[in-house]
Amino acid sequence: MFKVPEIFKTKNKTLSFELFPPKTDKGYQNLLNTIARLCELKPDFFSCTYGAGGGSRDKTLDIVQMIQEKHQTSAVAHLTCVCHTRNEIKSILENIKDRGISNVLALRGDPPVDNPDWTPGDENFVFSYELVAFIRELFGEHFGIGVAGFPEGHILCPDLNRDARFLKNKINQGADYIITQLFFDNQVYFDYLNRLQELNVTARVIPGILPITNYQGLLKFIHTCGTVLPQKVIDIFEPIQDDPQKTFQAGLDFAAAQCEELLAGGAPGLHFYTLNKIEPVKSILAQLHY
């Protein structure tokens, strides 16, 4: 199965879909169907998130392995180092490798809700760049490694230039590409590219896209992402927030326009936060010309 950097050699722009492991067996069965339908949209790769809470961790690898074996499509296993010792991370990476998975998104993660005060000790990694370096040290070039990028700065690092330097460090340690946090103002993404260009970061920065389908739901979690809601988003969605159909349609239109502008401006592809749904991604892609 191709590593993501190998896909880059033949594709100027990639299409990728992010999934999360469902909590129930029924959710898992539904996801199998969703993945099959998402494959009809011909993504270059999928990715699947990794929870710091424990229960869903094996499911991440099951889903990634299943996508590769059943659909012959590359898939990236997210891996967070929070709450894991170095030895545990080593075993998980060996398991990932043994399953035939060769793509990892190396993340720090955040302490889980049931252990919010967790702090790293001597046996733990503090930052994701240490995880990236560890993977390269132990496994050489076996894995394609992606990392997270934050066009509006990470929530703990509002100094945008400092945050960009931390990102450069992840690349220096061996990461191949970047997938961004969701954002709704394309200018923040283009400004981010400029900051990274000034630091001579040449790795691809794939924009992460979240179609707005539930405005009230978005308001509840947006503050945890460090993403600013631009006034134009508020103006579109606030007046129609009690009308699910209008919100859904406006979400499609907004995301399609956002994607079109990103691609026209040189973005090296699109990474959709699908929330395990076929729509709205399918309708958005149908509107795009690329």
Ligand SMILES: Cc1cc2nc3c(=O)[nH]c(=O)nc-3n(C[C@H](O)[C@H](O)[C@H](O)COP(=O)(O)OP(=O)(O)OC[C@H]3O[C@@H](n4cnc5c(N)ncnc54)[C@H](O)[C@@H]3O)c2cc1C
């Ligand atoms: C595309 C994407 C996918 C994600 N997938 C998941 C997932 O599957 N599971 C999950 O739990 N979470 C996931 N997250 C969330 C992510 O784990 C959190 O945002 C987390 O808080 C930061 O992770 P990171 O890998 O960017 O951390 P890091 O790169 O370690 O950065 C964390 C903070 O430390 C700062 N920092 C970095 N290096 C240094 C340094 N040398 N000195 C001082 N400060 C430094 C950074 O600026 C930042 O503020 C994802 C985020 C994105 C954008």
